[in-house]
Amino acid sequence: MIQLLANWILSFDMLSGMGASVAWGLSLFIVAALIFVFVAVNAIVLVYIERKVSAFMQVRLGPMRVGKYGTLQTVADALKLLQKEDIIPKMADKVLFVVGPWVILVASVVTFAAIPFSDTLLAANMNIGLFYVVSISSIVVLGIVMAGWASNNKWSLYGAMRSAAQIISYEIPVGITLIAVVAVVGSLNLQTIIEAQGGTGNLFHWIPIPLPNWFIFHSPFLFMAAFVYLIGATAEINRVPFDIPESESELVAGFMTEFSGLRWALFFLSEYANATLVAFLVSIVFLGGWQSPFSSYQGTQIGFSIITIFALFWTIFVQGKTKRLSVYPLGLSLVITIAAWLFPGFAIWMASPGIFWMLMKVAGIIFLLMWFRWTFPRLRVDQLMYLSWKVILPLSLINLMGVAIWMWLTGEIQF
Amino acid sequence: MGRLHAEEMILNMGPQHPSTHGVLRLKLRTDGEIVSHIEPVIGYLHRSFEKHAENLEYQMVTPFTGRCDYLAAMGSEHGYAMAVEKMLGIELPERVEYLRVIFAELQRIASHLVAVGTFGLDVGAITPFIYCFRERELILDLFEMASGARLLYNYIWIGGLAHDVPPGFVEKTYEFLDAFEKRVAEYNQILTGNKIFIERAADIGVMTPEVAINYGVTGPSLRASGVNIDIRRTEPYSIYDRFDFDVPLGQGAMGTVGDSWDRYYMRVLEMSESAKIVRQALDQLPVEGDVQAAIPRRIRPPQGEIYFRSENPRGELGYYIVSDGKNVPLRLKMRSPAFSNLSVINEIGQGWMISDVIAILGSLDIVLGEIDR
Amino acid sequence: MSYFSNITNAITTLVDGMKVTMGYFVRAREHVTLQYPDEVWPIPTRNIGVGELDSYNTIRSKLVVDFEDCIGCKACERACPVDCIHIETFKAGPEEDIGTTKNGTKIKLRVTSFTIDMSECMFCDLCTPPCPEDCIRMTPDYQFVSNDNVKLDVTPEERWRDRGHLIYQFSKVSPEERAQRGAEAEKEAAAKAAALEAKRIAAEKAAAAKAAEEAAQKEVTEETQEVNPSQNMVEAAAAPEVTPPQAPPGPPTQAKPPVEAGMERVDLPMETSAVPENPVDKPVEKPAFTETPAEPETSTDTNDASKGETENG
DSSP states (O other): OHHHHHHHHHTSTTTGGGOHHHHHHHHHHHHHHHHHHHHHHHHHHHHHHHHHHHHHHTTOOOOOSSSGGGTTHHHHHHHHHHHSOOOOOTTSOHHHHHHHHHHHHHHHHHGGGGOOSSSSOOSOOOTTHHHHHHHHHTTHHHHHHHHHHHTTOHHHHHHHHHHHHHHHHHHHHHHHHHHHHHHHHOOOOHHHHHHTTOSEEEETTTEEEEEEOOGGGTOHHHHHHHHHHHHHHHHHTTOTTSOGGGOHHHHTTGGGTTOOHHHHHHHHHHHHHHHHHHHHHHHHHTSOTTOOSOSSHHHHHHHHHHHHHHHHHIIIIIGGGSSSOOOHHHHHHHHHHHHHHHOHHHHHHHHSOSHHHHHHHHHHHHHHHHHHHTTOOOOOHHHHHHIIIIIIHHHHHHHHHHHHHHHHHHTSSOO | OTTOOOOOEEEEEOSSOTTSSSSOEEEEEEETTEEEEEEEEOOTTOOOHHHHHTTSOHHHHHHHHHHHSTTSHHHHHHHHHHHHHHHHTOOOOHHHHHHHHHHHHHHHHHHHHHHHHHHHHHTTOOHHHHHHHHHHHHHHHHHHHHHSOSSOOOOEETTEESSOOOTTHHHHHHHHHHHHHHHHHHHIIIIITOHHHHHHHTTSSOOOHHHHHHTTOOTHHHHHTTOOOOHHHHSOOTTGGGSOOOOOOOOOSSSSTTSHHHHHHHHHHHHHHHHHHHHHHHHHOOSSOOSBOOOOSSOOOOSEEEEEEEEETTEEEEEEEEEOSSSSOSEEEEEOHHHHHHHTHHHHHTTSBHHHHHHHHHHHOOOHHHHHO | OHHHHHHHHHHHHHHHHHHHHHHHHHTGGGOOOOOTTTSOOOOOOOOOSSSSSTTOOSOOOSEEEOGGGOOOOOHHHHHOTTOOEEEEEEEOOTTOOOOBOTTOOBOOEEEEEEEEETTTOOOOOOSTTTOTTOOEEEOSOOOOOOSOHHHHOOOGGGGGGOOGGGEEEEOSSOHHHHHHHHHHHHHHHHHHHHHHHHHHHHHHHHHHHHTOOHHHHHHHHHHHHTOSHHHHHHHHHHOSTTSOOOOOSSOGGGGSOGGGGGOOOOOOHHHHHHHHHSOOOOOOOOTTOOSOTTOTTOOOOOOHHHHHHHHHO
């Protein structure tokens, strides 16, 4: 994308004199700025959505005052945070205290360089994309430890220590789980991984249910691996039920205790950037990335018809028991089905790969993370380690071996 | 490894801390995450209730009792009113007794809802807390309907009630009970049975019956250890001998008898039992009747002293009143259950992690207003 | 084997919990939130039988007094556990007709000022039942907020106790008049206080000489304690030319209705000792007091008098 942008810049007569390297640098800067803007906007939107989702799950309304339905609430919050006094505790290690939040932010923003948004839209098409993402994103722990240590606060220190232990422990099962996928594709390039998931096939190769060729449907082992990865990644980004580094009821705010204003906003920015990153990785690696779930426009029509029938049954039999019916799912799927049958162009668009499907999948995963967060209690430190070393790690190893055996059974590889 | 030198660290938890339930300060001596000693420091909410009481007439003390245990104001007022009435030797009308029991038990439900919700909050589950408060609001609506206040009622006066309940109160209470009994199942679904919650609460902070009795722990925390002491049952006051209810005891269903999960679950069970009592009391409630016994305008109990105890949501609430025959108590001592319950924290919290100390503290269900008085 | 059963148990129970939250998520319209200024909580309204008015409600919020009906008996002031009610009265002349209450009682005491400090009130509702005229009552008006900064009227020095808008003063007498009376009575009150002080010292000496019993001493304390600021003002108001200057030599309680005699408040002796150092408050120096003072229901701004009192309390 950077090269494309540079070529595009050079194609203008006025700008062609600047030279190829200058144009490349300029486009590099533009792309970096775009990614940063994406991360910032993403955080603002996600904070709003998270507040709304949590409110709805807790029979509340959430923000309602600033803007229609409180849509501008997070914008107002961001402005407020920017205006706040810049406080550095007297006894804090000033350099680390200032640098810590930026390290976290940079580590989580830089990973987006390798994330493909669609088949063409990505900053850098790396052949080691997956490796790059996993390795860079674990730099976050460095920033957390810096921030926690520099605060010179016992709660912050506890939070930082817990975070270090937690993130390093969960790197291992997460990495091994991803290796299982790499074993199937034979490449670390994220675009290649997505391209390998195109088309339609049977569920788990043999069960005759036509489903997209996503890796989550590739084999029972990869199906399990998707959830193992999701759990491990949730732990890696410090979200409930693994939010022990910042566990509010125990460590006040963990490593963020002493931070306020802009620096605190940076923590939030990186937290949501990390959540988005995890959602992107899950959808890239297991859910086919920007691939459409429908192979052709007939597939769209039939698929949505089936979804509508499911929605109908759900509305009648599940919702019917409650006093008030929620007909939005049924109505939405019905409208899309009718549109798909009436307008083939719409159906074709639905069946074609693109950024729409990518973002839909990401949104779904993020909603799942929010759902977890507003339902579960928090684990304890040692239970977290137990889960990591005794449950998730063996499972990921079994997955890795299982995938290899499965591929041998289905004939994808021969020895 | 022999040269590795590790020091213990003093960690001040509170008085400004999200989960010390008020302004409690815990001095934790920690070795890494392990807590080796806990020293509760109290007194940040001291409002000299007992000294106030020595300077106020008997009726004027009633609103102050509610301010001690502000989550169970009706229970505190009930206990105080009964203590003074016993000194005066007053017989109360039937309707008063029934209404008082209804309010005390509704208050028990409301208080336990807060206990259950905040315990969930302490272990990290935010949503059940909101659900609990939603139901508590319904109870507060009932209280507001009757007394006009939502938190500190001053409704149970010496010799009766401030005024009668409004028409429609009984029907609304039935309505609430019908809705509430279904909601308890929901709490169990989202919190009680949750595996993470069980891991966090079961086997944590086990309080043996001996420890509980030695420290004077009362209420649900004592019954969770398997000790069958409920003053409503062992020495029935008011008209509690007329109702049929169970006293839930800790079974150790998820771990050991007397662990945090048991203490939590006692409260869930007691809510249902209280709902049962309220239902029976509503069924038997005399339709007509006075709500004020004939008492002198100026209350002057005869010389003497009394200790009267009742079962508050948090445990045994005792009032020790010394009268010198005047209309102002010579001395009023409140035996607050949460104070004794908190004292056990060092015994049962030692050797656990910081997260567990939070869970144990939450399971003891303290109210700082009552501890500091 | 428990290893695997644990894992399956965890998955099923967690999914169980997620069902609950999802159930509420899809039924988001069943929320319990109220959009406060637009929607307000329905207040249960009911006449609890204290009086005829509809506003005698169960809901206990802002305390108001029907000033026209107040006979100045101070029953509410005595019943208040936190001393948030302060009443200033003086005796009307024998030929003076102040009027009657709605119950037909003839008012014998002129109430110059009736101050309710809502920032001290604890909403216990103990003051309403003793009122013989049912004129003090708690209204369901629970909103003490104001969009108007001027209404709060707080000077920067006093911002730390920003509660002027919570002190409600009912008065028919203009502040100037009250100030005048206060100034005139000040000397008299000071003299009286000095006399009482002398009397107390004498009594103490006598007591010391006789090695008197506890009871004797207590009586004296009870006498002297009456001269605390709030009641000093009563004295101050009770002394103008309107009334015949029959300043009672005994404790000032005798200027009040006999109900007062039954008062047996055991105050802390500290208050007594504070009297000479902290003399009578000056209820003047409030040029901002422009609202019509004749309007009884007007909740005027804080007066220095009430502030001085609250400082003591």
